Amino acid sequence: MNVLKFGGTSVGSAKNINKVISILDNYSQNNRVICVVSAIGGITDKLLKAADMAQRKNRDYILEYEAIAEKHHSILLELIPSGNETISTHLSNKLQDLRSLLDGIFLINELSPKTSDKLVSFGELLSAFIIAETMKNRGLDCIRKNSQELMVTNSNFTKAEVQYQQTNTNIKSYFSEAKEQITILPGFISKSTNGELTTLGRGGSDFTAAIVAAALKVNSLEIWTDVSGMYTTNPKLVKQAFPIENLSYQEAMELSHFGAKVLYPPTVQPVLNLNIPIHIKNTLKPNAIGTKISNDFIDNSATPVKGISNIDNIALLTLQGNGMVGIPGFSKRLFESLAQEMINIIFITQASSEHSICFGIDTKDSQLAKSAIDCVFENEISLHKIDPILIETGLSIIALVGDKMKSHQGISGKMFRTLGKNNINIRAIAQGASERNISTVIVEKDVKKALNALHERFFEDKNKQLNVFITGVGNVGERLVEQIKQQRKYLKEQLKINLKVVGLSNSRTMIFNDDGLSLKDWKTELQTGEKATLNGFLERAKDFNLRNSIFVDVTANEDISKLYGAYLKHSIAVVACNKIACSSSFEKYRELKELSLKYNAPFLFETNVGAGLPVIDTLNNLIASGDTITSIQAVLSGSLNFVFNNFDDTTKFHDVVKQAQKEGYTEPDPRIDLSGVDVARKILILARESGTEMNLEDMENDSFLTPANLESNSVDDFYKTLIDDEAHFQKLYASAKANDCQLKYVAAFNDGKAKVGLKEIPQGHPFFNLEGKDNIVMFYTQRYPEQPMIIKGAGAGADVTASGLFADIIRTGNK
Missing domain, CATH: 3.30.2130.10 (VC0802-like)
Structure with missing residues (x-):
């Protein structure tokens, strides 16, 4: 004999009830079946809502009643389209009894626990009636038995306590004589020793099934619901959650008590001492393995957490x-x-x-x-x-x-x-x-962040999910998104990192998906996104509250840099190629560093200096290992290096700068690069990372531009001044050529002081043959006093800058 219980969602529609009937028919081919059913999904809540309305003299209880009646009649009509007049009449009579009870509550303005039990019992009685009559109509050997004639309790209404001796006697007596292959029992409902209608409390249908299973000492109890067993955690909050194949009774009771809604804890008790296994099965996927609850299994799972x-x-x-x-x-x-x-x-x-x-x-x-x-x-x-x-x-x-x-x-x-x-x-x-x-x-x-983080830690084969919010998807940002799209499979397979872009923004629009944007057609999707605001992007990242969140700033926007602290305070890591924050006041720089430590949120800005070159990372490693920086000599502007490597007496300075901007080596406003401010910010950041307290105004900037260049009011005006002052730039080139030197814009940090300016570099110097857009940094330290540690390579360009940002994102995942 098999005992199966079907919950409210399993019998919540004609479609699902047909699945239930198919399962019962299949089981009854080989054995007798006892089926305990809950009320149709949502009906118990509607009954209580109607009763509450009636008690408060709100005549809308009639509308709620009519919705209940319509739900049952429509399901019956769908299950038995024709020849159901007698069944429909009986259903109408039962529903009329319900209407009379609600009218009575309305008239006396009272809803006692006793009346409440009588009211909610209609849910299970009606669903059991519809299912049993449908099965009989289809020629199945089926009978409906009212559980109130079997389950005996005390008079503790709404949560009655079972009188097991009498209840077990009733169950054994009835089923010893019953001959039908399938018996339908309404769950949850019972009667007191005084003959008053009672209910077994929350999860009472599970309880009914367990009591019957224990009384008859069946081989197993099956609880059929809308999920394939008990999951490692809530699958609605954690997408990676999966069914647990085996659980002990004690584990199941603990999980049920703490929110796993597929099983009500007292259900376990009647079958626990008899060691009757409980199977949690999915009505919608009857072939799924589900979860088996028993003490008769060997737990070979890798993690002790179930x-x-x-x-x-x-x-x-x-x-x-x-x-x-x-x-x-x-x-x-x-x-x-x-x-x-x-x-x-x-x-x-x-x-x-x-x-x-x-x-x-x-x-x-x-x-x-x-x-x-x-x-x-x-x-x-x-x-x-x-x-x-x-x-x-x-x-x-x-x-x-x-x-x-x-x-x-x-x-x-x-x-x-x-x-x-x-x-x-x-x-x-x-x-x-x-x-x-x-x-x-x-x-x-x-809660969502905690469940996901803990599930990742204990169940996901050491995979770590990174949730990335990117603002600024221009030249560099676009390359970053494409690199992420290209490398996601590699990251997951080789580095055990599941990288998801959950937010994208440009200056006009922004898009989000907490499950991760597909990135297949992100440009088109972004065009139709919601209006972008800096605070709106921040608030969405905070509201998502995802574990391992990373904000990536791919702009040169000062207002965005002012929000870094707000991100860090919410444990959202910050990765930035924007140099403004780290080159602003020393107090602001130090505050961001302290917030990063306090809230365990990495603040990484490798691309501030040298684009994709590991300059800051190398510097930090030197200091962390106990070394001391004594001097830094560097060419830190890929754009300026490109300009002076391509400028000579056969070209015009204006044209070379235009070319550098067109190829993406300069900022949109090339004055930032050519004024030396950008290089000054970079050497300032290196000085600070070396342990020196310094501000931008403390540095010496020996500009090679003319006063007219520096005082220009716009980019167009700046380019006009470059044409007007061509002779000045040719004079600089001529001097370097006469001295057999190369022009390089050099940054230097010595004895706690920093300086930037254009220099004539002689042959034999490490800077002399620096080509194209390359950068070079030389660290002189206590360990490298004469022969410096040199880092050299492309220091500008969208692809290498994007790769530097990508490396910082991965680095946050390893922290």
């Missing part, structure tokens, strides 16, 4: 005061006051100092709990021995569950380290001596 679950809408209450220390009875009085108000305690923790007791309850009960506790401890509060109860709301509980956790060291450490790295604050911690469950209280808005 699942991660959560409970939302938690209020954390704290009773504290010096008057509690060493005084017995406080806990007894506290918990008795809650028990008298029928308030369930979900979470408890107490420090060994005995100065405080902290516990979690459902938020809806928090004010009632506070009133009860403050009343019980009124005397102690008035004497200032203890404080009035403190309440924190907007919280959730996250729990790691697994039988094998007790034999593995460091599980809690990994859990708290993972949460800490994602800046998720832990409000309270509880762990039983069995070590089967480690629970933490966190802010509810961090």
Whole structure:
């Protein structure tokens, strides 16, 4: 004999009911089947809503009733299109009884627990009737049995306690005589020893099925729902979650208690002692393996954690005061006051100092709990021995569950380290001596991030997901997006990094997808995006609250650089090619560094100096290893190097600068490059990274431009002055040629001072043969006092700058 239970979503439509009937028909070919059914999906809530309206004298309860009636009639009509007059009449009569009950509630303006039980029992009675009649209409050997004639309880309405001796006798007696292959039982409903209608409380249909399975000692109990078993965590919040093939009873109860809605914890109890396995199956995918719950399996899973679950809408209450220390009875009085108000305690923790007791309850009960506790401890509060109860709301509980956790060291450490790295604050911690469950209280808005981070840590084969927000998709930004698109497969397979671009923005529009943008046609998608604002982009990144979030600034916008601190404060890493932030005031630079450390959010800006060259990374490694920088000599402008490598007495300076801008070697405003400000910012950043406190105004900038060039009011005006001052630039070239030198714009840092300016470089110097757009940096240190460490290569260009940004993104993933 098989016992199967089908939940509300499984019987929520004619289409799904047909699937249920197909499953039952298949099972009945080889064995007798007992099928316990819930109310049609959503009907119980509608019944309670209609009753609440009626109690409050709101005549809209009639509309709610009519929606309930229409739902049942439409499903019946779809299941039995013709020849259903008798069945439809019986259904109408039952629905009329429901209408009469609602009318009565409206007239007396009262909804007692007893009446509530009678009301909600209609859901299961109606669904069982429709399913049984449909099966009989199709020629299946089926009968419907009213569970109220089997399940005997006390009179604790809305959550009645089962009288097992009489209930088991009834079940055994009935099924010893029943001959039909399929028996349909409405779940959840029962009768008291006095013959009054009762219900078994939340999850009562599961409970009904378990009671029947235990009474008949069947081989297994099957719970059919709309998911393929119990998942490693909530699949609605964690896309990578997957069904758990095997669980122990204890693990299943822990996961069920902490939010896994496919199973109601008391369900396990009737079958636990008899070791009757429970199978969680998917009505929509009946061939899926699902989850088997038993103690008869060998757990060979690689991780000791079997699942991660959560409970939302938690209020954390704290009773504290010096008057509690060493005084017995406080806990007894506290918990008795809650028990008298029928308030369930979900979470408890107490420090060994005995100065405080902290516990979690459902938020809806928090004010009632506070009133009860403050009343019980009124005397102690008035004497200032203890404080009035403190309440924190907007919280959730996250729990790691697994039988094998007790034999593995460091599980809690990994859990708290993972949460800490994602800046998720832990409000309270509880762990039983069995070590089967480690629970933490966190802010509810961090639940999705916490579940994803923990799931990645314990279940995803060491893969790490990076969620990237990119602002600025011009020349460099476009190359970065394309590089990411091209390399995603390699990153996942070789580096175990799952990189997702979740936000893109240019100056006009922005697009987002917290599951990751496809990048197949991102340019077209961006054209139709929402209007872009700097704060709007920041707020969306904050609202997504994704683990391992990275903001990438591919602009030269000062306003964007002012938002870096806001990103870092929300544990969003910042990767920037924008040099403004790191070359602004030293106080701002130091603040960003401190925020990066405080909120565990990397702040990387390798492309500020040398585009894709590992200049800053090498400098940081030298210092981290204990070396000291004594001097830096560098050519740091790929654009200026390109200009002076292509300028001679056969060209015009204006034309070479135009060419450099056209090929993407200069900023959109070439004055930034040619004025030396850009190079000054770069050597300033290197000086700061070397440990020197310095500001831009402390540097000497020996500009080679004319006053007219420097005082130009626009880019067009600047180019005009270049034409007018061509003789000046030819004079610079002629001097260098006469001295058999090359013109190079050099940055130098010595003895705590920095300088930039155009120099005539003689033959034999490392800078002399620097070609094209190449940069070169020479670090003189205590370890490299005479022969410097030299870094040389392309220091400008969209592709190499994009690759530098890409490297910083990957670097954040390794931190």
